[in-house]
Amino acid sequence: MRIYAYPRLYELGFHLPPLVVWRLTVERRILQKIKPLQPRRILEVACGAGHFTRKLRDSFPGAEIVAIDISEKMIRYASNRVTGVKFKVADFWTLEGKYDLIVVIGLFPYVKDMKKGIEKITSLLCTHGKAYVTVAGPNLYTYLHRIWSRLVNRTPTYTHKPCRRVEVIEPTTGTYLMEIRAVP
Numbered sequence: 584m585r586i587y588a589y590p591r592l593y594e595l596g597f598h599l600p601p602l603v604v605w606r607l608t609v610e611r612r613i614l615q616k617i618k619p620l621q622p623r624r625i626l627e628v629a630c631g632a633g634h635f636t637r638k639l640r641d642s643f644p645g646a647e648i649v650a651i652d653i654s655e656k657m658i659r660y661a662s663n664r665v666t667g668v669k670f671k672v673a674d675f676w677t678l679e680g681k682y683d684l685i686v687v688i689g690l691f692p693y694v695k696d697m698k699k700g701i702e703k704i705t706s707l708l709c710t711h712g713k714a715y716v717t718v719a720g721p722n723l724y725t726y727l728h729r730i731w732s733r734l735v736n737r738t739p740t741y742t743h744k745p746c747r748r749v750e751v752i753e754p755t756t757g758t759y760l761m762e763i764r765a766v767p
């Protein structure tokens with residue numbers, strides 16, 4: 584079973600107390616960071632069922648928002664629920680274009696080479712653009728997630744040693760937030 588082929592079930596899982604707390608904590612911190620910005624073009628990478636996409640749309644009503652995910656089912660589900668956003672099925676490695684703000688939540692556990700992944704995200708930023716990317720550091724939760732992912736999702740997951748530019752936003756799960764700026 585691949586959980587991302589079942590968006591409704593995936594979303595239901597997030598009503599469980601530990602997951603809902605994780606999600607709200609992570610999203611709240613990212614919103615605090617991005618609210619002072621005035622992005623015209625926003626990209627959400629790996630938008631999943633569109634939970635944060637809706638918050639992006641409501642926070643930046645004048646902006647053009649593009650939300651992508653590799654799972655066709657997730658994109659279909661999200662686009663039926665969230666209007667005013669351009670949803671696309673895409674693999675982030677093949678993305679092109681330039682954005683003022685990029686948000687990536689929960690994708691990096693599936694990215695083997697964090698350095699290359701960060702380079703890819705950086706290449707999509709406009710000159711003064713910023714990206715916010717969550718990364719899971721090595722801790723008990725991450726190892727449990729790795730086992731869960733192998734069994735339920737049949738996908739390997741990777742743990743990354745966060746570098747200096749990170750902030751711990753959710754200590755229980757070892758979730759870090761990286762702020763990435765465009766390379767001039």
Ligand SMILES: C[S@@+](CC[C@H](N)C(=O)[O-])C[C@H]1O[C@@H](n2cnc3c(N)ncnc32)[C@H](O)[C@@H]1O
Pocket residue numbers: 587628629630631632634635651652653654657673674675676687688689690693
């Ligand atoms: C843990 S979910 C996070 C979804 C959403 N950001 C959230 O917070 O609910 C990871 C998502 O990454 C997507 N994904 C995995 N590999 C991807 C890739 N190479 N390009 C785009 N999306 C990808 C999956 O389909 C899934 O929807």
